[in-house]
Amino acid sequence: MFxxxxxxxxxxxxxxxxxxxxxxxxxxxxxxxxxxAFGIGLRGYIADVDGVPYALFIAPGLISMTAVxxxxxxxxxSVWFHRRVQRTIEEYRVTPITVYDIxxxxxxxxxxxxxxxxxxxxxVIFILTPFRFPPAHLLAYLLFIFLGSMVFSCVGTICxxxxxxxxxxxxxxxxxxxxxxxxxGIFFPLSSYPKAAFAAISLLPTTAIFEGARQALLNxxxxxLSIAILLVTAVIAxxxxxxxxxxxxxx
Amino acid sequence: MAxxxxxxxxxxxxxxxRAVDAFSLCVAQGTIFGLLGPNGAGKTTLIxxxxxxxxxxxxxxxxxxxxxxxxxxxxxxxxxxxxxxNNLDRYLTCRENLVLHARMYAMAPTEYNRRIDELxxxxxxxxxxxxxxxxxxxxxxxxxxxxxxLVHAPRVLFLDEPTTGLDPQSRRAVxxxxxxxxxxxxxxxxxxxxxxxxxxxxxxxxxxxxxxxVDGTAAELxxxxxxxxxxxxxxxxxxxxxxxxxxxxxxVRNLQRTGNSFRLALAGEEFLKPLMxxxxxxxxxxxxxxxxxxxxxxxxxxxxxxxx
Ligand SMILES: Nc1ncnc2c1ncn2[C@@H]1O[C@H](COP(=O)(O)OP(=O)(O)OP(=O)(O)O)[C@@H](O)[C@H]1O
Ligand SMILES: [Mg+2]
Numbered sequence: 001m002f003x004x005x006x007x008x009x010x011x012x013x014x015x016x017x018x019x020x021x022x023x024x025x026x027x028x029x030x031x032x033x034x035x036x037a038f039g040i041g042l043r044g045y046i047a048d049v050d051g052v053p054y055a056l057f058i059a060p061g062l063i064s065m066t067a068v069x070x071x072x073x074x075x076x077x078s079v080w081f082h083r084r085v086q087r088t089i090e091e092y093r094v095t096p097i098t099v100y101d102i103x104x105x106x107x108x109x110x111x112x113x114x115x116x117x118x119x120x121x122x123x124v125i126f127i128l129t130p131f132r133f134p135p136a137h138l139l140a141y142l143l144f145i146f147l148g149s150m151v152f153s154c155v156g157t158i159c160x161x162x163x164x165x166x167x168x169x170x171x172x173x174x175x176x177x178x179x180x181x182x183x184x185g186i187f188f189p190l191s192s193y194p195k196a197a198f199a200a201i202s203l204l205p206t207t208a209i210f211e212g213a214r215q216a217l218l219n220x221x222x223x224x225l226s227i228a229i230l231l232v233t234a235v236i237a238x239x240x241x242x243x244x245x246x247x248x249x250x251x
Numbered sequence: 252m253a254x255x256x257x258x259x260x261x262x263x264x265x266x267x268x269r270a271v272d273a274f275s276l277c278v279a280q281g282t283i284f285g286l287l288g289p290n291g292a293g294k295t296t297l298i299x300x301x302x303x304x305x306x307x308x309x310x311x312x313x314x315x316x317x318x319x320x321x322x323x324x325x326x327x328x329x330x331x332x333x334x335x336x337n338n339l340d341r342y343l344t345c346r347e348n349l350v351l352h353a354r355m356y357a358m359a360p361t362e363y364n365r366r367i368d369e370l371x372x373x374x375x376x377x378x379x380x381x382x383x384x385x386x387x388x389x390x391x392x393x394x395x396x397x398x399x400x401l402v403h404a405p406r407v408l409f410l411d412e413p414t415t416g417l418d419p420q421s422r423r424a425v426x427x428x429x430x431x432x433x434x435x436x437x438x439x440x441x442x443x444x445x446x447x448x449x450x451x452x453x454x455x456x457x458x459x460x461x462x463x464x465v466d467g468t469a470a471e472l473x474x475x476x477x478x479x480x481x482x483x484x485x486x487x488x489x490x491x492x493x494x495x496x497x498x499x500x501x502x503v504r505n506l507q508r509t510g511n512s513f514r515l516a517l518a519g520e521e522f523l524k525p526l527m528x529x530x531x532x533x534x535x536x537x538x539x540x541x542x543x544x545x546x547x548x549x550x551x552x553x554x555x556x557x558x559x
Contacts, residue, residue: 007354015342087338091399094302095355096328250306 004097008105009112012078016113027070027117028124031062035125038187049189052218059131060141060214061186064148067118068209071149072156072177075110076169079160079245082106093249103245106160107153107238114149137220144213147230151205152177154237161245180206185214205233255280255407255437256301260310262461263296270296272461273310278454280315281434285452286441289553293461294441295335298411301439302332315406328356331405333413337392339384345395346371346380349402356403363402370398373428389416397425401432408432410440414447426451445545455545459553472548480520481505481547484513485537496530514541 016023038046039055049057082088092102125131133141155177163169184206193201201207212226256278263271271293278284286294299305301312303323311318317325340348346367353363371377374394384392393416400408410429414422422444429438429451442448448455449469456466465472486493490511497503497513502522507514517523 003357004355007351010354011340011343011347011351014347018342086340087334087336088340090304090334091338091340091352092355093304094327094330094332095352096324097355098324 002101002104004092004095004101005105005108007097008092008102009108012105012109013112016109024117024120027066028121031066031121032124032128035059035062035129039129050191055129056131056218057189057214058187059125059129060133060217061210063118063122063125064145064210064213065181065186066121067114067145068148068152068206069114069177069181070117071110071114072152072159072173074113075106075153075156076160076163076173077156078110079106079157080163080166080169081160083160084164084166089249099246099249100242103157103161103242107150107157107241110153110156111146111149114153115145118145118149133217134220137217140216140220140222141213143222143227144209144216144230147227147234148209148213150234151209151230151237154234154241157241158237158244161241161248180204181210184210186210203229205229208233253280254278254313255282256284256312256314256439258297258301258310258312261297261300261307261312262309263293263300263305264308269461271300271307274458274461274463275310276456276463276466278437278439280437282453283429283433283438283440283451285448285455286439286458287443287445287448287455287549288441288458292459292553294458295411296461297458298332298409298439298441302330302409303327328403329406331400331403331408333396333400333408333410335411335415337384337396339392339395339399341383341385344381344383345376345387348384348395349399352399352402358403366402366404370401374398375424390418390421393417394421394425397428405436407437407439410438412441412443414442414444422447445549449545457549457552464552465548469545472545473543475548480517481541481543482515482517483537483539483541484515484535486511486513486534487536489534493530493534500526500529502526511536 035055035058039058043054046054048054089102093099159169159172163172183201184204185201190198190202190207190211202211208226208229212223212230215221215223215226254277256276258274258276260273260275261271262269262273274293274297286297288294296305300307301314301319303319303326307320311320313319314326315329317329319326340351343351349367349370350363353367358366368377371380374397376391376395376398379387379391384395387395393413397410397413400410413429414425417425426447429440432438440452453468454466455469455472457464457472465475488511490508493511493513494506494508497506497515502518502525504516504518505514517526
């Protein structure tokens with residue numbers, strides 16, 4: 001059972017290990033720049049948010065953002081690359097593993113990469129900045145990173161499965177993923193939204209990830225609504241990803 | 252006789268194009284079967300259906316008695332596949348490519364490491380096993396793909412143009428190896444090299460437009476063209492003059508000239524004597540009946556024009 005998924009996961013980790021240093025360096029640069037620009041550069045112009053210093057306010061979101069976008073990117077590009085460029089998916093498909101093995105293996109390696117990269121950013125922000133949180137809150141925070149990476153890895157897998165042209169993956173990212181991330185309370189509190197928008201925004205899974213993760217890290221609170229939204233989204237995304245992949249493969 | 256492969260009216264339709272059209276075939280266990288056909292004949296499409304990558308539009312097929320649709324997973328555990336285009340993982344080394352394949356078959360490390368060592372030795376890549384496929388020549392990559400299909404010792408091996416791009420030495424090495432695999436393994440191969448099919452395959456089918464045109468041993472297929480009476484004629488000199496004479500003879504067909512050599516077909520065996528009477532014996536260096544080659548059969552059946 002799942003030996004194919006494990007074999008594919010093993011393959012992805014083997015490949016990741018070879019380029020681990022350069023990958024982490026690349027993935028850390030972006031959130032760190034944002035942190036320095038907004039958290040330090042704009043510090044004097046932005047008041048505290050709900051009593052939390054601005055740099056402290058954005059730090060958890062930057063870490064979560066790195067994790068989920070890494071999960072999305074790795075899954076989307078990996079599935080696309082193996083399907084369209086190397087055609088290694090065909091090699092997998094003539095062995096006695098199932099289509100579910102392939103998609104689950106890919107989802108889990110996207111998820112693992114997201115989590116790993118999120119942790120790397122957390123470590124760097126922790127070392128380089130005065131950002132501090134009570135260590136006891138870490139576990140609750142990790143739960144959000146886990147669920148968030150899982151959701152985005154599934155969404156990435158769906159994109160990598162359905163989209164044939166690489167530029168369209170970039171477009172989906174620019175039009176759907178990035179706005180979803182930026183509008184969900186990384187850089188400003190959700191209370192800035194007009195009342196009507198607030199209700200809709202607060203139901204977004206991305207909001208659940210970022211808002212929930214921040215609450216968890218700063219206050220040690222596990223918001224039940226956020227967890228529920230994320231769990232449901234993760235289950236739906238997982239089912240949708242395996243279904244989409246399975247259907248594409250039997251074309 | 253037990254069949255490794257039973258194909259029953261298999262079809263694949265793309266819109267209005269019948270890429271494979273009600274194709275039926277049985278291949279005996281332990282034999283080497285060759286499928287020939289011009290570009291676009293439907294060879295790869297047929298192999299993709301048999302290897303469970305593509306869903307047939309109609310028909311059914313069994314491999315070692317297992318249905319390709321209802322027992323796809325069992326079928327996949329019994330087959331090895333060398334696709335037309337190399338699909339190596341270029342982020343894995345040569346050896347890792349083979350190891351990943353073995354892991355998909357749940358082989359134990361002690362088992363697969365020994366097997367992989369053997370195969371690497373065989374394809375002459377032992378010294379390069381820790382290099383990436385991108386640094387290999389086309390022929391080396393091809394050999395690696397063949398080795399990968401053999402890691403799990405399949406019962407039926409599908410080879411879609413296995414020797415395309417190989418040098419003569421490597422081609423012969425692949426032939427020798429493929430031959431050594433029978434009769435434990437059944438081989439289903441496609442090729443555009445007629446000499447390869449002739450040397451290797453115990454049975455050949457030539458297909459075009461998704462359908463089988465002929466079926467038999469290489470000798471049987473050539474026999475079909477034996478009525479063609481093709482001769483080779485070589486003169487010591489005076490090519491120009493003899494061409495005029497030959498062109499004037501009503502029973503000479505398909506005349507081709509290269510210098511003082513001619514290739515021609517006679518309308519019937521009885522015209523050999525009139526031919527000799529007309530050209531006389533003085534200048535003839537050589538005259539011989541030309542055995543039809545498999546290539547002649549192929550061209551005769553599938554026409555001369557290049558496919559789109
Ligand atoms: N996905 C597809 N959609 C539409 N038509 C296709 C598709 N795949 C193959 N075909 C068509 O099916 C026909 C058979 O193609 P196939 O690849 O099986 O030929 P082949 O015999 O392997 O040729 P070659 O010797 O060039 O490899 C071709 O006319 C091709 O255009
Ligand atoms: Mg082909």
